[in-house]
Amino acid sequence: MGNRRPGAGYDLVQIVNSTPYNAVGRVEYASIFCANDNYSVQRDETWRASSRGACLVTRITATVRTPSGNVEAEPYTSSGTSYSQFAIIQVGANRFQVTRVISAAKRRKK
Numbered sequence: 001m002g003n004r005r006p007g008a009g010y011d012l013v014q015i016v017n018s019t020p021y022n023a024v025g026r027v028e029y030a031s032i033f034c035a036n037d038n039y040s041v042q043r044d045e046t047w048r049a050s051s052r053g054a055c056l057v058t059r060i061t062a063t064v065r066t067p068s069g070n071v072e073a074e075p076y077t078s079s080g081t082s083y084s085q086f087a088i089i090q091v092g093a094n095r096f097q098v099t100r101v102i103s104a105a106k107r108r109k110k
Contacts (some may be wrong), residue, residue: 009053011084015060016101017041019090023073025062025098032081041088056080060098061079062088073098 017023020043027037027049034055058080062073067072073096076086085101 004023004072010055010073010082012052012055013049013060013071013084015039015041015047015062015098016085016087017043017047018087019043019064020062021066021097022029023062023064023096025073025088027057027061028059028061030058052084052097057084060086062096062098064088064096066094068094071096076100 008009013027015025015027022040022042024038024040028085029036034053037049039047046054056078057076058078062074062075064071064073067074071094073088075093076098083100083102087099087101089097089099091097
């Protein structure tokens with residue numbers, strides 16, 4: 001289902017900002033025992049969490065800082081996922097979305 005390293009919890013969350021603008025946001029986890037992560041990521045860069053453990057991701061938000069003002073991206077939401085790779089993408093004029101990244105290798109197996 002996801003990516004789990006034996007004995008080490010889940011892989012660290014990574015968020016690629018594929019937009020031409022800087023962004024800030026929050027990674028929210030399922031358990032009250034897991035601290036949420038606030039992040040800031042420059043355009044065309046990747047943010048990586050510093051820890052995660054066995055925490056499932058439930059929501060990732062992003063505010064994209066465009067020349068015409070801050071734009072709230074459509075967040076990624078889940079009941080709780082172990083996946084770790086996400087991206088902020090532009091889906092229209094001043095429209096953005098946080099989405100899960102699926103590798104090319106996994107797409108070919110379908």
